[in-house]
Amino acid sequence: MERLIRPVSRQLLRPRLRYPFSIPPPPAAKRLYTMGHNKPDLKDKSLFIEKSYINGEWVGAQSGETFEVHDPATGKLIGTCPELNTTDVEKAIQAASEAFPSFRTTLARERARMLRRWYQLMMDNAEDLAKLITWENGKPFADAKGEVNYAASFFEWFSEEAPRAYGDVIPATVPGNRVMTLKQPVGVCGLITPWNFPAAMITRKIGPALAAGCTVVAKSPAETPFTANALAELAHRAGIPKGVVNIVTASKNTPAVGELITTHPEVRKVSFTGSTNVGRLLMKQASSTIKKVSWELGGNAPFIVFDDVEDLDAAVNGAIASKFRSSGQTCVCANRIYVQKGVYEEFSKRFAAKVKDFKLGAGFEEGITHGPVIHERAAEKVHEHVEDATSKGAKVLIGGQKASSLGPNFYEPTVLSGMSKEMLLASEETFGPVAGLFPFETEKEVVDLANKAEVGLAGYFFSGNVRRIFRVAETLEVGMVGVNTGLISDVASPFGGVKQSGFGREGSKYGIDEFMVIKSVTFGGMGEPLQA
Ligand SMILES: NC(=O)c1ccc[n+]([C@@H]2O[C@H](COP(=O)([O-])OP(=O)(O)OC[C@H]3O[C@@H](n4cnc5c(N)ncnc54)[C@H](O)[C@@H]3O)[C@@H](O)[C@H]2O)c1
Numbered sequence: 001m002e003r004l005i006r007p008v009s010r011q012l013l014r015p016r017l018r019y020p021f022s023i024p025p026p027p028a029a030k031r032l033y034t035m036g037h038n039k040p041d042l043k044d045k046s047l048f049i050e051k052s053y054i055n056g057e058w059v060g061a062q063s064g065e066t067f068e069v070h071d072p073a074t075g076k077l078i079g080t081c082p083e084l085n086t087t088d089v090e091k092a093i094q095a096a097s098e099a100f101p102s103f104r105t106t107l108a109r110e111r112a113r114m115l116r117r118w119y120q121l122m123m124d125n126a127e128d129l130a131k132l133i134t135w136e137n138g139k140p141f142a143d144a145k146g147e148v149n150y151a152a153s154f155f156e157w158f159s160e161e162a163p164r165a166y167g168d169v170i171p172a173t174v175p176g177n178r179v180m181t182l183k184q185p186v187g188v189c190g191l192i193t194p195w196n197f198p199a200a201m202i203t204r205k206i207g208p209a210l211a212a213g214c215t216v217v218a219k220s221p222a223e224t225p226f227t228a229n230a231l232a233e234l235a236h237r238a239g240i241p242k243g244v245v246n247i248v249t250a251s252k253n254t255p256a257v258g259e260l261i262t263t264h265p266e267v268r269k270v271s272f273t274g275s276t277n278v279g280r281l282l283m284k285q286a287s288s289t290i291k292k293v294s295w296e297l298g299g300n301a302p303f304i305v306f307d308d309v310e311d312l313d314a315a316v317n318g319a320i321a322s323k324f325r326s327s328g329q330t331c332v333c334a335n336r337i338y339v340q341k342g343v344y345e346e347f348s349k350r351f352a353a354k355v356k357d358f359k360l361g362a363g364f365e366e367g368i369t370h371g372p373v374i375h376e377r378a379a380e381k382v383h384e385h386v387e388d389a390t391s392k393g394a395k396v397l398i399g400g401q402k403a404s405s406l407g408p409n410f411y412e413p414t415v416l417s418g419m420s421k422e423m424l425l426a427s428e429e430t431f432g433p434v435a436g437l438f439p440f441e442t443e444k445e446v447v448d449l450a451n452k453a454e455v456g457l458a459g460y461f462f463s464g465n466v467r468r469i470f471r472v473a474e475t476l477e478v479g480m481v482g483v484n485t486g487l488i489s490d491v492a493s494p495f496g497g498v499k500q501s502g503f504g505r506e507g508s509k510y511g512i513d514e515f516m517v518i519k520s521v522t523f524g525g526m527g528e529p530l531q532a
Pocket residue numbers: 192193194195196201219220221222254255256257258259273274275276278279281282295296297298299330331332429431457497501
């Protein structure tokens with residue numbers, strides 16, 4: 001199955017014209033991989049797997065069908081994966097179902113050791129995992145390495161939580177009764193995740209599921225299946241029993257596979273991360289068998305800078321980090337940046353100056369700070385938001401165009417000023433590298449604007465006034481607040497939203513509860529006096 005070695009993409013070699021950002025010219029740049037190779041150049045080549053993982057074995061689709069996966073930076077083919085249909089995925093559900101009775105009775109300590117081994121294998125293979133992430137997702141290699149650490153932290157964390165799933169002993173109100181609770185694994189879990197964090201979105205679900213004693217069928221994203229497959233291979237090496245972790249792949253069959261997972265009676269829990277629209281559909285489907293569900297859906301994060309900010313540069317850096325992480329493709333990215341009138345001009349100037357220093361390009365190029373968006377559709381949506389804003393009076397401080405000289409999936413990091421609430425970007429998640437700066441006058445006005453969104457995942461603000469900090473943090477209608485910081489993601493912190501951003505919490509001490517059910521056990525006829 002050796003892949004053809006193709007010459008470097010012409011697009012990447014083309015000289016750059018009138019591009020406002022600093023891009024090292026590709027031919028001279030030191031590359032971290034050999035251009036022309038489509039197949040990931042890994043230290044451990046056996047981590048690149050073009051199959052699905054069911055019941056401890058690498059399998060293809062019964063139909064023999066496959067789908068292609070392309071590098072978003074170059075458009076080149078990386079490889080293919082099985083286009084599983086519902087008959088194939090049924091086998092994965094059966095495998096998980098058969099593995100459950102014995103896995104649920106393993107000692108929590110033993111599950112902790114498995115997760116710890118899996119964590120260690122991720123760390124030992126971090127470089128290869130990061131290469132796969134950059135290859136199929138496009139994010140800069142340094143960011144991909146950061147994602148591997150973040151992703152592995154969920155295995156480390158939940159290896160520590162597994163032995164601590166304590167129940168309670170509860171004083172009963174009925175004389176002679178004693179009540180205690182057991183926390184038990186919910187059963188087979190269906191996990192569906194997006195491409196923006198090919199490793200972390202999966203480990204954030206599998207870690208707590210296994211810690212709880214559940215078995216899983218994870219549908220990997222069609223854009224980024226190879227990272228998930230490498231994780232499955234490491235699960236195999238970590239000694240995770242067959243059938244406990246199953247990774248299924250599909251592209252065009254995704255809706256049918258999704259329907260099977262969300263309606264199958266053997267699947268007791270579905271945990272989904274993705275857009276609010278798909279979440280809505282899956283929730284409807286999951287209602288047919290009343291599954292336990294957790295939904296991590298879309299965001300539209302407000303990022304507020306008040307006049308009383310103590311350090312304007314810190315606010316600029318926070319906004320940059322929050323807005324442009326993964327080229328704006330995270331659910332917690334700042335989408336609406338509200339800046340109070342007293343600091344608006346200065347903030348805008350410093351913010352645009354920072355964006356000017358970005359280096360846009362393919363994720364393996366050295367010195368690159370920002371990569372492509374995932375596909376052309378995403379670049380189109382970004383452009384639609386920019387055109388809508390400018391047609392309604394916004395001014396482009398920097399960027400504002402597709403960076404077509406680099407390829408169809410590149411969009412110039414863009415800063416727009418003079419934004420207003422009528423613009424699309426005010427009400428819709430852009431999921432791309434566009435920062436819209438909205439001026440505001442009062443605290444009440446900005447909190448009302450921030451809370452107008454139908455979704456409520458993350459919100460951020462910078463202020464030096466402790467009373468305001470409590471007031472605003474308590475009033476923002478979001479699941480996560482960053483105060484004087486633009487980065488809130490941490491395995492220790494509960495991750496999740498309110499309103500149409502979903503429900504349930506991942507990571508933290510709460511994450512494992514999503515995969516457990518509480519059983520109460522009442523003992524009658526107790527409480528007699530001591531026998532003489
Ligand atoms: N809240 C969070 O933790 C979080 C994290 C990451 C991304 N997101 C959100 O995800 C969105 C971006 O990801 P996307 O564009 O891939 O979202 P998406 O909803 O289109 O897809 C998410 C996943 O669901 C799958 N999917 C799509 N339709 C399906 C169906 N009918 N049945 C089963 N599976 C289906 C996709 O293949 C993908 O793997 C953004 O809205 C972002 O905010 C949320």
